Amino acid sequence: MAVEVDSLDDDDPRCVELRLSGKLHSEDYEFFVPIFDEMVDEYGKLRLLICMREFHGWDLAALWQELKFDLKHLDDFDLLAVVGDKQWEKWMTTFTQPFTSAEVRYFDMEQYAKAKDWILHGEKTKADSGTSLEATPM
Secondary structure, X not given: OOEEEEEOOXXXXXXXXXXXXXXXXXXXXXXXXXXXXXXXXXXXOEEEEEEEEEEEEEOHHHHHHHHHHHHHOOOOEEEXXXXXXXXXXXXXXXHHHHHOOOEEEEEEHHHHHHHHHHHHHOOOOOOOOOXXXXXXXX
């Protein structure tokens, strides 16, 4: 499976890690979307760490599922850390900032511990409106 979902902190179930590898298929969304839906219903806004190790993108059906997930959960995250090792992943992270009320930051793979610490202990500084174009550290 190209997707794994884990809690980052036993004391704060809002802190979640999503690990992606390989190429995503629509079946991967059938696995993790219900988990996120349930978590948002139970805990409200989440703090999400997305770790993309050897991630190769989406097939067409999965890309459609990704767009639907993104639209549904635009305001369901406070902090969003993306850890990756490719330039397009960094660009994609920058591109998403204006479309979410979450504070979004990109970290290179060797900064994984820093990204995790930010999700666990960081404070949101971005305006709640989701319209701020202020750059976040990358």
